[in-house]
Each structure stands twice: as C-alpha cells, then as structure tokens.
Amino acid sequence: MTAPGSHPVRDRRVLVLLAACVALVLGLNVLSGLIPGLDAFLSKVPVLVIMLVVGTAAVLVWSVGR
Secondary structure (H helix, E strand, O other), rough: OOOOOOHHHHHHHHHHHHHHHHHHHHHHHHHHHHHHHHHHHHHOOOHHHHHHHHHHHHHHHHHHHH
C-alpha cells in the first residue's frame, strides 16, 4: 500500500541512491583498513561522516525538488 501522493518510482530511485551512498562509505571503510596511511588520515578527520551527511542532504534536496 502506498501513501497518498507517494511516487513509487521516485521512492525507489531515492532508496537506490541512498544504498549506493552507504555502499560507497562501507567500501571506503574497507579500503582504509587495507591502506595504513589512509586509516590514520580518516581516524583524524571525520570524512566518512561528512560524506554521509552531504550525500543524505543532496538526496533529500534532489527528491523534494523532483
């Protein structure tokens, strides 16, 4: 059942985009564990958190604008 005014295609696109953002962050986490210098850099700078916040904000702005 869908809510009134809901658009299943748009909702699916948003979910796919959010899943891609989460997969990117998890991939960077694995990569940073394999590269010692990158792990030290990411532990000092909250790059992954910033990426998640910016990515989520971009998805919300994109989905509301469409």
